[in-house]
Amino acid sequence: MNATPIQHGPDDREELARLLPGPAERDLPSDRHRQLQEFVMGQIEQDLKDRREPRRAPWRRPALLAAALTAVAATATAVVVASGGSPEPPRQSPPAAASPSGRQILLVAATTAERAPEGTGKYWHVKVVEGGGDGLWWETWTRSDGRTWSRGTKTRSDVTVFTHPSPFRFGGENVSFEQLRTLPTEPEALRAWLTRNVESSDVRTGAGRPDAAMREQIVFDGLVSLVSQLPAPPKVRAAAFRAIAASPKVKSLGPVKGGQGLLITTDHGQARLVVDPTTSRVRNTNHFVTADGARVTSEDGVTIVAEWTDTPPA
Template sequence: MDDLQTLATLLAAPEPSPQAAGRSLRRLQQRISRPRRSRRTGRLAAGMSLAAAAAAAAVVISSTAAPTAVPNGPPSASVQLTADQVLLAAAATAELQREGPGTYWFVKISSGDSAGGESWTARDGRRWMRGTKTAGEVVELGGPPVPFRLGGLEVGFEQLHELPAEPAALQDWISDRLRHDDVRTSAGALDAAGRARSVLYGLVSLVSELPAPPAVRAAAFRALATYPGVESLGAVDGGQGLLIPDPHAETPERSPLRLVVDPATSRVRNTNFFVSADGGVAFGVSKPVTIEARWTDTLPD
């Protein structure tokens, strides 16, 4: 059984006791430290082992943390994950998942008690919206197929499936397309700092909002793990809290990006940032933003 299979078993099994989870983590760490018989390259084997170990540690945390853990509360687990371990664990989980079936890609964004906005996007690009602008009614947007937004780029389902599944190549693809498509903001054409900022926003969108295939979501998590200064806040309500500095942020309140990632599901539970359907960048300063993104087969009445 390889490390990814071990991870799948750990994540699929019922939550163990803290003692059993600790023993499982120690056994996995010991097995990883032994010489490998596989002929796989050292880089690939090491990366997969690290991700599996991190995910196993996440299982320990999820099994010992209280359901209502808060950022400033007492330690809720015997294992403290670093930020890159959280992101690599989420990447390993994402890579093992199957792309969900469904007719519509559903996204709901809310903050605090606010109902927020909802969208349903069919595979042919048709989109329905519900929010304050539609007076709470579900309204189909007319006109040509509506694209998704990836760091300012307009992309469809097909392009999302064609994205590179390797972290550096994924970042390069977004950056190159930003330059080639001459993406602009209200301030004009993007400079190098603007492109770097848009690449970061695109990576976060891939793991939180967009219907990217599992391998691409995994690559985005791994790319985020390479950013300097990424910091772990430890166990919080919903998962593991992370701070991702943006050295190219336009204003101080736009850095760091704050994410709550659940490594066991690879979902982003809360954030202070999201890209709206029209490509605008929104920051939740006072209250965290909750993003629900999944496939569904039905439109609401």
């Protein structure tokens, strides 16, 4: 995994500002001192930026920075000695705004989810479209009694109907609306519930019973399903976001279409998610679990719309 870019916070800038002499107002005009200080701080910030980017002439920046610091220090010292005054506290520039980390994005989404009202509607509607609309697609409408209407690429847009008391695939088994509503609302407890459920389920892979790494992947897939596809209540969705945020390898990809891009590395690959923290919705992902438990991976990514609706299947 790529190293996290070096960022500087208020403490770093305070320490850097402390190295600069304070303004001597009577002999050195304040605007001139401000210009010099801003120039030096600008060089410091550029130097920190250059640590994150390849430099064509790495020996020039330290020399320029040292020269600038020496020039300002010498000027201010001479003025203080001549005037007999004492240097004033340094003026500090506002700290640069740091980009949110992947974990911070997920925690904001968790807070948003927790505060969201409980959704209502006659059907839980899910639509998944691969590759921006040109690839595989499918959608379902599921009623509280388990009756489900489904259509997509494989049905040539024809609607098929089936009824199952536990219509959702989650954690290696089928679950009902009621089971989703009673899931733990604390992240550690939710992950533990999923782990126990996967270990006791009869889920199988092509190689037989899943090993420890694959069981952990199924747990992770379940957490992603809770925030992207399943009709989980607000507090359960919030717990799922927080459990995902606790993953050891979560990286922010910055702003992308639909929200904030995240890259989460697991033992079985990399999951890319686009999360909108303001709505706590997952707008896009490169893998998802279908209603029948199949794990689908798409290099082009899939867009997901999951919501309550009163509009019946068309």
